Amino acid sequence: MNQNLVNMEYAVRGKVVIEADKLSKEGKPIIYTNIGNPHSVGQSPLTWPRQVMALVDLPSEVGIDNPNCQTLFPQDAIDRARELKAMMGGSGTGAYSHSQGVPGIRSDVATFCEARDGVPCDPDDIFLTNGASAGISHILTTCISGPEDGVMIPIPQYPIYSATLALLGGRQVGYALDEGNRWEANVEELERSLAEAKAKGTTVKAFVLINPGNPTGQVLSRKAVGEIVKFCFKHGLVLLADEVYQENVYCDGKEFTSCKKAAAEEGILGEVEIASFHSTSKGIFGECGRRGGYMELTGFDKEVVGQIYKLASSGLCSGLPGQVMTSLMVKGPPPDGPSYASFKAERDGIFGSLGRRAKMVAKGLNDIEGFECNEAEGAMYVFPKVTMPPNAASAAEKEGVNVDTMYALSLLRETGICVVPAQGFGQEEGRSGFRTTFLPEEETMERAVELFKVHHEGFVKKYS
Incomplete structure (x- = not known):
């Protein structure tokens, strides 16, 4: 085999996620915060793009050229689908x-x-x-x-x-x-x-x-x-x-x-x-x-x-x-089109919720003793620094994993929260932590923050 492939690592879908999938198959509820995959954790797709996408995919005779099309789709979705199909030479x-x-x-x-x-x-x-x-x-x-x-x-x-x-x-x-x-x-x-x-x-x-x-x-x-x-x-x-x-x-x-x-x-x-x-x-x-x-x-x-x-x-x-x-x-719907107001409302709703979750998760993690977390100014993640208890590193060595992975596996098994160990992203020597998204719904993330605290307190007690 290509040894470069053997040596390649991709932490976002690594050891912790494999374990999470195994536990999920066994019936344990898992909160997947390991990857920026919004729709998988409850974010709804925007309506207008999906309407246009459906019309582009449909054969024209049952889609944009069907006399009943306007009863199911707004005119600006029909017009945009027609434009896109023309760009593709009519082949869809x-x-x-x-x-x-x-x-x-x-x-x-x-x-x-x-x-x-x-x-x-x-x-x-x-x-x-x-x-x-x-x-x-x-x-x-x-x-x-x-x-x-x-x-x-x-x-x-x-x-x-x-x-x-x-x-x-x-x-x-x-x-x-x-x-x-x-x-x-x-x-x-x-x-x-x-x-x-x-x-x-x-x-x-x-x-x-x-x-x-x-x-x-x-x-x-x-x-x-x-x-x-x-x-x-x-x-x-x-x-x-x-x-x-x-x-x-x-x-x-x-x-x-x-x-x-x-x-x-x-x-x-x-x-x-x-x-x-x-x-x-x-x-x-x-x-x-x-x-x-x-x-x-x-x-x-x-x-x-x-x-x-x-x-x-x-x-x-x-x-x-x-x-x-x-x-x-x-290139979204035209501002004077029938879909613009609802499209904007959907976008604003998603963006506003992401902003609230970003602040809520960072604040919640910073309230946990032993955590330090910069506020997420953008993107979909926070990357907290976690102070590990004195005996954690030696325990991780016995298990044959780094301490970040041991911590993430412990978090997963006890709470069902799937995060990515910080070591998979690189960090300064001596630092420990993990990456978590804040993509799950607001109530789920509020519960997750509580579980982060409960787990960390138990982890500190176990390895001190």
């Missing part, structure tokens, strides 16, 4: 598209990016992808050409980066986020990390920024984003801008700034290579199973883009339902 979602995605949908994405960033976006720079993950894999595959090649990733990080680098045989070069300063990034740490990697013989090719943060939930300041863009320009690094949570900003006074916009404001747009990613899985849509998303390339040499296009072409194209959902994410 059952045929392959262009390898970069349906041209009309790429134009929708380009219009969205222009409105967000205030600078032009060429649809030819857009690749529609099976979620953000496929685009990330394309860029890392393009960058890693040998075992000495490395990529700078934040610590803590989302495990797709460490897992993909392990599979490709590359090196991960961690740069630490400052937990004491709300997980902010700073240039001094970036320079230290890069210099250390070079001293070890690593050829650093790229830099990963996750903003808003996963697992940390921070929203980086405009200053920090600008410094990162300039750092990548200075050192000739490809910037992977993981921006899938850009809609999920809950903290007053915080706002999302894209790397492309920051590059434009710093006067280096087109001079630094930026691959930015967005996804229908996150935001307010939460359509994880659709596997929709896009990648925008700016500042790349045309020959390199051609090689990335070849790689994308080897998979023929991304799934058409995901492409359609991506279009609906970036």
Whole structure:
């Protein structure tokens, strides 16, 4: 077997989740807070996108062209489905598209990016992808050409980066986020990390920024984003801008700034290579199973883009339902249409509830003795630091697991709450904790916070 595959780890669906699934089959109720999978834990899908999706999938004679269609679907859903089907040549979602995605949908994405960033976006720079993950894999595959090649990733990080680098045989070069300063990034740490990697013989090719943060939930300041863009320009690094949570900003006074916009404001747009990613899985849509998303390339040499296009072409194209959902994410119902008010009300309801849960969970965890937790300014997670009792580490060693995993398994078995051990994301030496989402319904999360406290008190008593 490929030993890179054997050595690859992906904590989000690792040992604790396997145990949770086993307990669930045995009849134990499980609260899954291990993964950003909104619909699986009760978030309702938005109505209008699903209506359009249904009409795009249906044969026209029983859908958009059926005389009774207006009795079941609003006119703006019918009109949008007709537009999308025309973009696909009338074939609907059952045929392959262009390898970069349906041209009309790429134009929708380009219009969205222009409105967000205030600078032009060429649809030819857009690749529609099976979620953000496929685009990330394309860029890392393009960058890693040998075992000495490395990529700078934040610590803590989302495990797709460490897992993909392990599979490709590359090196991960961690740069630490400052937990004491709300997980902010700073240039001094970036320079230290890069210099250390070079001293070890690593050829650093790229830099990963996750903003808003996963697992940390921070929203980086405009200053920090600008410094990162300039750092990548200075050192000739490809910037992977993981921006899938850009809609999920809950903290007053915080706002999302894209790397492309920051590059434009710093006067280096087109001079630094930026691959930015967005996804229908996150935001307010939460359509994880659709596997929709896009990648925008700016500042790349045309020959390199051609090689990335070849790689994308080897998979023929991304799934058409995901492409359609991506279009609906970036271009909602018209403001003067019959669906706009209800669509906005559904979105506002989901967003408001997420914001309340973000504050409630962080506060509840901080009220537990031995917990320290930064408030989630964005995304869908908190990443608390947990002070372990003195005998926990030795007990974990006897069990053949790290102390974070032992803690998470104990939490699961005693309360039914499934979290991800912090070690799977990376953290400073001596730190312990876990990542939890706050996606389950508000009442469920309130109960979960109570259970976190009861479990921790019992765990401390057992291992003190």
